[in-house]
Amino acid sequence: MSDDDKLGQSTPKPSLHPVYTVTNIQNKVRVLDGTKVTYASWVNLFTLHARGYKVLHHIDGTPAPAKTDPTYDAWYEIDAHVLQWIYGTMSDDLLPRFLESESTALEAWNRVKNIFLNNKGARAASLEHEFNTLKLAQQPSFDAYCQRLRELAGLLKDVGAAIND
Incomplete structure (x- = not known):
C-alpha cells in the first residue's frame, strides 16, 4: 500500500481522453x-x-x-x-x-x-449557371425550389463565390 493510500488519499488515475467518449460521430457531425x-x-x-x-x-x-x-x-x-x-x-x-x-x-x-x-473557378461558374437558370417549374414544389437555391448558395459560398441575400 502506498503512503497516499495509508493516509486515505489515492494517486489520481489517468483520465480518459475525450475522444474515447464519442461512440457515433454522425450524432454530432x-x-x-x-x-x-x-x-x-x-x-x-x-x-x-x-x-x-x-x-x-x-x-x-x-x-x-x-x-x-x-x-x-x-x-x-x-x-x-x-x-x-x-x-x-x-x-x-x-x-x-x-x-x-x-x-x-x-x-x-x-x-x-x-x-x-480545387478548381474553384470552374466549379463556381457551373454552380452560378445552375443557380441563375433554376426554374420553379423544374422543381416539385416551391419549398423544393427554395431549398435547392439554398443548397446552391451554400455550395457557391464553399468555393468563395457567395450569393448575397
Missing part, C-alpha cells in the same frame, strides 16, 4: 454529401467538435510527434479515431475519393479540402 451538407458547414461542425474533444491539433496542421517521442503511440491511436470521424462523416458516394489505407487524420482532412476547393 452531419454526413458531408456536398449538397445538403456543404463542405463549409461540415468543416464548421467538425472543427467545433474537434476543439471540444481536444483533437483539433490532429487536423489544424500541427506536426505529429516524432515516432521516437514517448507520446507518439497515444497520439497515433487518437489520430486513428479522428481519421475514423472523417471517414465516418463522408457520404457513401464521396468516401472512395478520400479513403486511403495508410493515412493520418491531417492527410485525409487535406484530401477532402483539396477536392472541394
Whole structure:
C-alpha cells in the first residue's frame, strides 16, 4: 500500500481522453454529401467538435510527434479515431475519393479540402449557371425550389463565390 493510500488519499488515475467518449460521430457531425451538407458547414461542425474533444491539433496542421517521442503511440491511436470521424462523416458516394489505407487524420482532412476547393473557378461558374437558370417549374414544389437555391448558395459560398441575400 502506498503512503497516499495509508493516509486515505489515492494517486489520481489517468483520465480518459475525450475522444474515447464519442461512440457515433454522425450524432454530432452531419454526413458531408456536398449538397445538403456543404463542405463549409461540415468543416464548421467538425472543427467545433474537434476543439471540444481536444483533437483539433490532429487536423489544424500541427506536426505529429516524432515516432521516437514517448507520446507518439497515444497520439497515433487518437489520430486513428479522428481519421475514423472523417471517414465516418463522408457520404457513401464521396468516401472512395478520400479513403486511403495508410493515412493520418491531417492527410485525409487535406484530401477532402483539396477536392472541394480545387478548381474553384470552374466549379463556381457551373454552380452560378445552375443557380441563375433554376426554374420553379423544374422543381416539385416551391419549398423544393427554395431549398435547392439554398443548397446552391451554400455550395457557391464553399468555393468563395457567395450569393448575397
